[in-house]
Amino acid sequence: MFSGIIEDVGRVEKIIREKDNLIFLITSKISKHLKVDQSVSHNGVCLTVTEVFDNSHQVTAIKETLNASNLASLTDGGSVNLERSLKLGDRIDGHIVQGHVDQTAECVEIKDDNGSWVYTFKYHKPVGVGIIQKGSIALNGVSLTICDNKANMFSVAIIPYTYENTNFKEIILGDMVNVEFDVLGKYVLENKK
Numbered sequence: 001m002f003s004g005i006i007e008d009v010g011r012v013e014k015i016i017r018e019k020d021n022l023i024f025l026i027t028s029k030i031s032k033h034l035k036v037d038q039s040v041s042h043n044g045v046c047l048t049v050t051e052v053f054d055n056s057h058q059v060t061a062i063k064e065t066l067n068a069s070n071l072a073s074l075t076d077g078g079s080v081n082l083e084r085s086l087k088l089g090d091r092i093d094g095h096i097v098q099g100h101v102d103q104t105a106e107c108v109e110i111k112d113d114n115g116s117w118v119y120t121f122k123y124h125k126p127v128g129v130g131i132i133q134k135g136s137i138a139l140n141g142v143s144l145t146i147c148d149n150k151a152n153m154f155s156v157a158i159i160p161y162t163y164e165n166t167n168f169k170e171i172i173l174g175d176m177v178n179v180e181f182d183v184l185g186k187y188v189l190e191n192k193k
Helices: 063-068 160-165 183-192
Strands: 008-018 021-027 039-042 045-052 056-061 079-084 103-112 117-123 136-139 142-150 153-158 176-181
Touching (some): 021 063, 117 176
Antiparallel strands (some): 021 056, 045 056, 136 142, 136 176, 142 153
């Protein structure tokens, strides 16, 4: 479990293809504190650390993960939002994020809002999950609040701190982000079936 509060923005140092899998070597400030077998959120995707070096770590994304997320579009030198899993007893400053990406969404508008930014995204595969005004959503692992929602589109407001300390500052029109809908909303909808 994660909270959606990003600890560091890592850099992709190397990508190795191994059959249908991609192995990522990531450099970050938190890498030296990781251990093999730990779960770490990479752009909102929960991945297992397979190797740790001085200031980098390695993870593997399998075909299913690559098909459901934006990890296949990462390139050498690209950025990735990182968060270590929660410890029991920690405060949850964001919301409960599982690291299980539901789908991707395309950035269709970025509006400078005089001190903040409003990003609008379009998602193409309705999964029956309700997005509600002022509800929670995780985009590339970042816990955010919905500020506007329409059919297959939603907007989030980004404060300067989040803009500077995540990979949101690198998102441009047409980029795909990983989306994890609010787990509580998913359970409510599942129980209504």
